[in-house]
Amino acid sequence: MTSWLGSIGLTAGGLMLRNLLSSEPNPNKVLDVKSVQYSDRDVHCRDDAMVLYISKNNNYEIVLQRPCTETLHQSFSLYRSKELSDAEIRFLQLKDKLPPLITIAKEVYNLNGIQKLCDILREHPSWTLAHLAAYFPLNDHFQDPLILSILNAPDENTGISPLQLAVKNGNLRTVQQILAAGASLEHLDYEANTVFHYAAATSKEIIQALSALSTKCLNLRNFKGYTPLHMACLADKPDCVKALLRAGADVNIAATEATSSPNNTPPGYVIDFLQDHPNKLYAQDMKFGGTPLHWSCSREVINTLVDMGCDIDSLNFDKRTALHVMVLRHRLDCVVALLSRGARADLGDKEGNTPLHLAAREGNTAVVQALIVFGADLSYRNNTGAMPRHCVITGNDKLLYILHAVGAPRCPKDMQGCNPGCSGMEREFNGIPPATPPSASTRAIIDQVPAVMLTVSGMGVAQSVKRNTGRIKGGxxxxxxxxxxxxxxxxxxxxxxxxxxxxxxxxxxxxxxxxxxxxxxxxxxxxxxxxxxxxxxxxxxxxxxxxxxxxxxxxxxxxxxxxxxxxxxxxxxxxxxxxxxxxxxxxxxxxxxxxxxxxxxxxxxxxxxxxxxxxxxxxxxxxxxxxxxxxxxxxxxxxxxxxxxxxxxxxxxxxxxxxxxxxxxxxxxxxxxxxxxxxxxxxxxxxxxxxxxxxxxxxxxxxxxxTLVVSLGTGLVPITQVTHIYAGCGNENPIIKITALVSKTDLGTMAQYYLQANVSLKEIDVFRPESLWDTARLAMGMSSLGQLLVDQATASDGRVVDRARAWCSMIGVPYYRFTPQMSEDIAMDERSDEKLVNMLWETRAYTHANRHVLNELVALLNRD
Missing domain, CATH: 3.40.1090.10 (Cytosolic phospholipase A2 catalytic domain)
Structure with missing residues (x-):
């Protein structure tokens, strides 16, 4: 046991433990003593009211004596030691700080006050009187000439100024008093921290007090590359983040490892936005850093911030863009807003994951589709070598097919942890496709051979013309x-x-x-x-x-x-x-x-x-x-x-x-x-x-x-059944009752559908209805008939395409028609992001399925 205690005594922790176990009083504890106790001791050194005594048994003690004008008897023992060197060091630390301070602020001259002063000077021996006044705080004494003379003097060890110390402690009144005394807001400590770096983790009131005087240092980076705005994010202080933004913090300054690294991004200020929309940012995301774009919750906020100059591809502390964050938060409207404002979809975070990797892992179908149609790289590898297809959770067969249908590659054969949908060893399972929408299948089958023959015929005639007349450019x-x-x-x-x-x-x-x-x-x-x-x-x-x-x-x-x-x-x-x-x-x-x-x-x-x-x-x-x-x-x-x-x-x-x-x-x-x-x-x-x-x-x-015709359509809507189109009613039976499979945009001619429904043209008769019920049926019938006529007038597929293809074939011009089959009828004024990105994904899947035709067309285009 004795040897164990001896070994402990050799360490700093052991010294602390030994002091706790010892019956001797703590040498740093301030004691209330009488001056007469030291009448028989020798004075080793003296400075004003402080005396370092030495006893007969070579014990050293520092004593603070009150001014004789107040008392001749009460004193305080500040420190006791058997080592002269320790006592001398401690004496030098206290002599220039303690007596002047208790002279300026007499309210601290008591046992408790002196104990606090001694403790803080032992911890921060290089602090000045101004630091001590800022720390305690002695708010009524910053106008004292002695404190004013050193108001901006830094701590020799850290470079922190009295104002920075007051800000760090979060004492608003002290900060206000020091500012009133004329403290500088441009001082940097030895890590290049400004007063705003310290304020970032305190309160919005302190930031407002500082920024009201000067914001010159508001956007400076410290040696870690952080601005005050970054520091507020790290401290998870949403109110401070907003206060800094209102003060004019530049949201486009990225966190880097050097204060001098150039910032080539134009500055972004969102003061007006926060004044108009004080509660539009998601505070829970602020601790991850970034810009207000990372903390947005709606399309309107994103558009406003981008218009105000926020860097759309700025990174947070995890090296993620706002697009990464919106993907993780499943905010489709924000994802589309960012992509439609030019956000890059192929930036990897600190793990190398692009937004598409994260969306595939999260299993959000609509977000994956949005990223695909805006050009996300399907073969991008993260730090582990995984591509987006690898990130699809086993069992999400629909999402797997969405990636497969647009050409997302499988993993290489040596990739570990693959499921059947991404493994390079197994190539049979590619997910489960959505239900096939109803289409004009009969017409498509009939037209398949003629369409190919017409196209080939046109290309053959074109080649014959070129052989006879030479190469024709243009057209x-x-x-x-x-x-x-x-x-x-x-x-x-x-x-x-x-x-x-x-x-x-x-x-x-x-x-x-x-x-x-x-x-x-x-x-x-x-x-x-x-x-x-x-x-x-x-x-x-x-x-x-x-x-x-x-x-x-x-x-x-x-x-x-x-x-x-x-x-x-x-x-x-x-x-x-x-x-x-x-x-x-x-x-x-x-x-x-x-x-x-x-x-x-x-x-x-x-x-x-x-x-x-x-x-x-x-x-x-x-x-x-x-x-x-x-x-x-x-x-x-x-x-x-x-x-x-x-x-x-x-x-x-x-x-x-x-x-x-x-x-x-x-x-x-x-x-x-x-x-x-x-x-x-x-x-x-x-x-x-x-x-x-x-x-x-x-x-x-x-x-x-x-020399070439390329025609692009805006999609084929699914075929729907129209049962009962009334154009006029009399007695009990409708004058016109058309039942046919028709498409809203590909109706052919009116006569064609009359024949399909076995209704002769002479049966069309619109006359005065004989009852209120007939009137209602007439109105519905006329509306349906009107819609049919409008759809036919605006038809862009079917026979319209057949005529163009045939004409091109006759004159020897290659003809290409591209229009995807859609799974639902998309209105001309559709606003739903989910429907629109699905429509565009179907288009991308269509172009991938017809890539051989596109390549053939490209060969013709590049030939000329």
């Missing part, structure tokens, strides 16, 4: 159907085509024709927007334009069109490709003359002139029309639309997108989809007439016949 036509928000499908297909072509899409085509949403997309491409930017715009447009009840206000849509296409850009400024846009005409003042200011491709956009009967198809062009080339003067009662040099691009886009009941008409124009929802035949006709006009005007060398 490549891209046609984009209408369909409202389903224009996203067009962008998704074109993204895949552009990826495989390895060059910008506008370099692949010489003519672009578009109707409605397809026309807007065509103009966006002609104006220099990338396909990804166009997809982003669609997601933003649905939230801004489809607000309230139909018909929607046109102002948000028009503002977006001006922003994207330019408020002054005109059609003639686009020089390549030629662009055709359709629309319907109604107001002579719909388009105003402006200056030409950009140069790009031939574009034609369809519109409908609705100020006449019958209505007329109009093509918005960026090139002279055949009539202009032939100098054919317009005649009739109606003023002709503006020339390409006068036609504003955004007005053309607005005119072609003026879908009845969704938006008000645009002057004399209505949506081009009313006449040419699939603009392929109209575009081919236009190109043929244009070439004839060039020949007739002696410019035959510039004429270029069609």
């Amino acid at each position: 490549r036509l891209l046609c984009l159907d209408g369909g409202g928000i389903r224009g996203m499908i067009l962008a998704e297909i074109l993204l895949e085509l552009e990826k495989r072509a390895g060059k910008s899409l506008v370099q692949c085509f010489d003519w672009i024709a578009g109707t409605s949403t397809g026309g807007i997309l065509a103009l966006g491409l002609a104006a220099g927007k990338t396909l990804k930017e166009c997809l982003y715009i669609y997601f933003r447009m649905k939230d801004l334009a489809f607000v309230g009840a139909r018909p929607y206000s046109s102002e948000p849509l028009e503002n977006m069109l001006k922003e994207c296409l330019g408020s002054d850009s005109v059609m003639a400024s686009v020089t390549h490709p030629k662009v055709m846009i359709t629309g319907v005409l109604a107001d002579p003042e719909a388009c105003r003359p402006v200056l030409v200011n950009i140069t790009v491709t031939r574009v034609m956009i369809t519109g409908v002139l609705a100020d006449r009967k019958p209505v007329d198809l109009h093509l918005f062009r960026n090139y002279p029309s055949p009539s202009t080339l032939l100098i054919i003067e317009p005649n009739g009662l109606f003023r002709p639309p503006p020339l390409p040099e006068e036609q504003l691009m955004w007005r053309a886009a607005r005119a072609t997108g003026a879908a009845p009941s969704y938006f008000r008409s645009f002057g004399r124009f209505l949506d081009g989809g009313l006449v040419a929802n699939n603009p392929t035949l109209d575009a081919m006709t236009e190109i043929h007439e244009y070439n004839l006009a060039m020949e007739a005007t002696g410019k035959g060398a510039q004429a270029c016949p069609l």
